[in-house]
Amino acid sequence: MEKSEASAIDIAESGRERKGKAALLGAAKNARAARHKRGVAIFDLILRISAAAAALAATITMGTAEETLPFFTQFFQFQASYDDLPTSTFFVIAMSIVTGYLVLSVPFSIVCIARPGARGPRLLLILCDTLTVTLATSAAASSAAIVYLAHNGNSSANWLAICQQFTDFCQRISGAVVASFITVALLIFLVLLSALALRKH
Template sequence: MDSTKSTGETALNIPESKSTKDKNTVAYTATTTATPYPQARWKRGVSIFDFILRICALVAALAATATMGTTDQTLPFFTQFFQFQASYDDLPTFTFFVVANAIVSGYLFLSLPFSIVGIVRPHAAGIKLLLLIFDTMMVAFATAAAAAAAAIVYLAHNGNSNTNWLAICQQFTDFCQRVSGAVVASFIAAVILIFLVLLSAVALRRR
């Protein structure tokens, strides 16, 4: 009879239970599905901010259009046969200003439903790209109209002695105040549109 005994250890392979596999699968699924939510919330927040900015730009563009389009002043101290009158349509620059801001206003109004779709579907890149293209075009319209009108307003306030252009704002005070306010409102709309372009570009970049 052999007195030597084997003392080696035997490794037991215990199969992983089905419940453990299910738990690991659930944990992995929960981890993978929970990660996109912060990004979706961020994109929805950007879309909501985009909608608010569009409303502000729409108000500013409408104010610029309505103010300039209704600007008309007649000096009261002349007879009905001989009067000095100043109206926005006397100057082609102001007429262009009204048309351009009206186009911007119409576009901003039509873009609101697309902005709402961006809130509902924050990952829809096609809508953001479309708005980015048209927003850039409207920036050009609003900036060109505001800059051109600002040059005329400057001449109306200060004149130009080299060309014998008189400053008419000393007489037509109401006219100059209204056109100046319209130009300021148009510049505000242009700045908001620039922010909209940057916002859309950032949203598309982080897609």
């Protein structure tokens, strides 16, 4: 009788030990998952700030692109400015919106760092990031086409290349387009990162 009671106590104690070990393993696994999500959120914040800086650089560079060539007298001059081209005007407006959004999204990214398990902010970010990628891509692609024509022209349409004359202007708009494509690449990576973070939930 005493042996059966002792064995029952041993079995109960071993069961409690197994449950305790399982609880400890579960807690360790949850802690690792939380650290992983927090690391993803920190990387998201760094990429978001970098994308905002690239978008701001593209906006300022395009918005200040202007060059004047004197011809005989100061009263008769050739001038090139970004607002002469509707595509460049759209570029400045679109990249300004992208910059503003990225700056406003930083607090939500910080919330994801403080609360790595929060699903709502991450869903909002991935939705808005996807829309922003579309806007930034359309601005970058349309301006890239204009920059190509400025550098090479189009003999079929009798469009002359202007970059041989307006070298500074072309360098600035080309730099703006490069910065905008960097922004697009970072935004795509942000969308993929958010999708990965949601998948880990």
